[in-house]
Amino acid sequence: MTVGLDGSGADLASAGWAAKEAELRGADLELLHVEDWPQNAPFAIPLPESRRQWGEQLLADTRERLAGEHPALAISTRRIDGAAAAEALASAAADADLLVLGSRRLGPIAGFFVGSTGSDTIPRTETPVVLVRAAEGREAPAGRAGAEGPxxxxxxxxxxxxxxxxxxxxxxxxxxxxxxxxxxxxxxxxxxxxxxxxxxxxxxxxxxxxxxxxxxxxxxxxxxxxxxxxxxxxxxxxxxxxxxxxxxxxxxxxxxxxxxxxxxxxxxxxxxxxxxxxxxxxxxxxxx
CATH class of the missing domain: 3.40.50.12370 (Rossmann fold)
Structure with missing residues (x-):
């Protein structure tokens, strides 16, 4: 299984959900970060010389947190430089049983923001893609792998x-x-x-x-x-x-x-x- 990380708040929810799903499946989990920085991002972008360290730190911190919560789960990390995020994610998904991405809530009426990366990745891959939403005001996903409900x-x-x-x-x-x-x-x-x-x-x-x-x-x-x-x-x-x-x-x-x-x-x-x-x-x- 592969989960894409971009440094947004939705990462905490999507990575946590993916770890629980990987345990249900008896699968390994890959954490993937693609260096594809937009020119006008809604959050602060690191300076060009710090992109590599920022991406590596994001992967390391997420892996450390998940390893503490799921000690029996095999977790690997991968960073891809200089590629369009949607193409890189779709290519990575070709070798996975499942690709997990995060999305954030815009409001009770507006719904959730999937983003151009998620919307562009889904049509490019035949691997199932799961979009996970962070519950409002919390790090946990709105729904959980193994959660009650049908x-x-x-x-x-x-x-x-x-x-x-x-x-x-x-x-x-x-x-x-x-x-x-x-x-x-x-x-x-x-x-x-x-x-x-x-x-x-x-x-x-x-x-x-x-x-x-x-x-x-x-x-x-x-x-x-x-x-x-x-x-x-x-x-x-x-x-x-x-x-x-x-x-x-x-x-x-x-x-x-x-x-x-x-x-x-x-x-x-x-x-x-x-x-x-x-x-x-x-x-x-x-x-x-």
């Missing part, structure tokens, strides 16, 4: 969700917590007035979607027979439904469609909304 998975029934199901089921099983699967939907425009004419139309659509969702989950229920799964096909904007279900979650899982064309990489609007407004850690999983 793993919440948002799915689109029109997509191939196997990677999402695999990731979410594994995370829920590691935590011994329930898995809540959400598909949000709205009636097609052509049926806008149909419920008034036939109250059964909306119900028939809902039953069909719920049956489809149960069918997609069937193989995963067999693979994880001890996992408690709550599947819901609910009317409403998907992002809103996922965020409502995510209140108190240990982890939220959403997808990003892999685009092979050079100009096609982006994060969809539902995943973008969840990334910026969910208080729990958010895992973005690339899928076909």
């Amino acid at each position: 793993v919440v998975l948002g799915v689109d029934l029109r997509s191939n969700c196997d990677r999402l199901f695999a990731f979410a089921c594994e995370e829920a099983e590691r935590r011994s917590c329930p898995l809540v699967v959400i598909h949000g939907w709205s009636p097609p425009p052509m049926f806008a007035y149909a419920p008034a004419l036939d109250p059964g139309v909306e119900g028939e659509i809902a039953e069909g979607l719920e049956a489809t969702l149960r069918g997609m989950l069937g193989p995963w229920r067999l693979k994880y027979p001890r996992l408690a799964v709550d599947s819901r096909a609910v009317i409403g904007q998907p992002a809103v439904q996922i965020l409502e279900a995510a209140s108190g979650a240990a982890l939220v899982v959403v997808g990003r469609r892999i685009r092979r064309l050079a100009l096609g990489t982006h994060i969809g609007p539902i995943t973008h909304a969840v990334m910026h407004h969910a208080a729990a850690p958010v895992a973005v999983v690339a899928h076909d």
Whole structure:
């Protein structure tokens, strides 16, 4: 596992969450710092001659703190100079099972600031990326690896969700917590007035979607027979439904469609909304 550090307050939360997650997985943890200083940063930038020492000290201090809290965890450090942060993080993620990044809270209404580095890194890698938020006024993350609460998975029934199901089921099983699967939907425009004419139309659509969702989950229920799964096909904007279900979650899982064309990489609007407004850690999983 790799966690990216940039010296912001969110580092404490993301590194702490990553250490607990690494213990759950029985994995080693790599602390990574990339020297990619913006010209107009919102925090003080060290003088050019002190960049290397500052980065090394950041890694050393974080490693020392985590080693004291997790003495059995194997922790390594790495610093990359002169590279674009998003490209360097994506390249490092290629050799990791998981990439963890921090984000900070802007306010109860504005949500969380993911930042250009996080937003640029996610579309560049097929490795799952987890965004961890620092709880307001505290160093601890808003959600914790192993925290009480379910793993919440948002799915689109029109997509191939196997990677999402695999990731979410594994995370829920590691935590011994329930898995809540959400598909949000709205009636097609052509049926806008149909419920008034036939109250059964909306119900028939809902039953069909719920049956489809149960069918997609069937193989995963067999693979994880001890996992408690709550599947819901609910009317409403998907992002809103996922965020409502995510209140108190240990982890939220959403997808990003892999685009092979050079100009096609982006994060969809539902995943973008969840990334910026969910208080729990958010895992973005690339899928076909």
